[in-house]
Amino acid sequence: MILNDYLERYTTARKQDKGWILDEIVVMTGWSRDHVRRLLAQLIRGQKPLPEDTDEPRHREGKYSHEARAVLEKVWDWSGRQSGKYLAAAMPVLLDALERHDSLQPGEDGYGPEIREELLSVSPASIDRYLQCARTCDFATRNVSTRRSHAPSAEFLDFAGGENENEPGFFMADTVAHAGSTVGGHSVITLNATCLHTGWVFTRSLADNAPDRVADILQWALDEITGIPFWVNAVELSNACERVHEAVGSWARALDIHYSPVPKDHRRDRLPEASKHQHLVHEYGFVERYDTEEARSALNHLWRAVNDRLNFFTPIRKPVAWSRDSAGHRKRIYDDPATPLARLRDAGVMSPVQEAELITYRNSLNPARLSEEISQWQTRLTEITATAG
Incomplete structure (x- = not known):
């Protein structure tokens, strides 16, 4: 069983490393994290996690459908392969644009109103978890949405x-x-x-x-x-x-x-x-x-x-303040992710005509x-x- 191969590593791993081990098992098996965690806990206690007459685990359906996960991977790729924190924030405008230009059409490739609602509700952590396999399989050829430049003086x-x-x-x-x-x-x-x-x-x-x-x-x-x-x-x-x-x-x-x-x-x-x-x-x-x-x-x-x-x-996110963690170390506090266009509109420096032109131009983009x-x-x-x- 796959779990036996990971059991020793899991029991001796640090707390922060156990999450990565769980993610590996989830990617290999398709099981939920909670199900994997319960099975490992039962093995650690010396219990048999499965009935003796079966080789397969009892499968618990994930919160999101397989169709939603397949569409999520497409949207992630089209977005520039953003991390979950940013992809979740961009999801509404991305879905609107993709539907507007028929890259996502209701009734085709498993997409529909229900899938849209699932994608809009998925959390950043779940996005990263569902996309982990796609990231590791195609890391070398990624088209990352980076904006790194020199730091200001x-x-x-x-x-x-x-x-x-x-x-x-x-x-x-x-x-x-x-x-x-x-x-x-x-x-x-x-x-x-x-x-x-x-x-x-x-x-x-x-x-x-x-x-x-x-x-x-x-x-x-x-x-x-x-x-x-x-x-x-x-x-x-x-x-x-x-x-x-x-x-x-x-x-x-x-x-x-x-x-x-x-x-x-x-x-x-x-x-x-x-x-x-x-x-x-x-x-x-x-x-x-x-x-x-x-x-x-x-x-x-x-x-x-x-x-x-x-x-x-x-x-993008902008740093807004400093705080201290439980160990007393300083850490940055960031605002919520927002696109440059959204931040520009919130600043109120454009005329209604300029804003309308930018919105029209954005709507022309797929x-x-x-x-x-x-x-x-x-x-x-x-x-x-x-x-x-």
């Missing part, structure tokens, strides 16, 4: 806090050279900017780091609904050369935008240092060398889909299609790299 954080604590428009920007492991030489440059208060993301690749190009792409972002559709109060640009800082500084002063330059760090552009930073650009665009117009075009198609998924369908586009352009980048190599 203390000066910029202080400027964006205080009276501006909940006001959108304070952006941390970063230039990332797609130089791979090569030192020097021409390569494509990607500019990534993230709003400190809403988590709104803008990413765009440039042919090079010419000063005027960086300033022009920031201006373009302000003029496009798919760029940065609200006013920018301040920008902290990291990892750019002095000439780029001068050009962006001039652009910012002309628009009365506060500008904070951070000196360039060449180590962040190359392996192995680049991989340690786990920047959003490296997660989705990989740590490879791109130096052609074809690669830049593929990257920009990729960023369009990534930006839309992160801004409209991927919740999370399933965005997932396909991201995979498609990542595959194309891999092909370009292989050809160049």
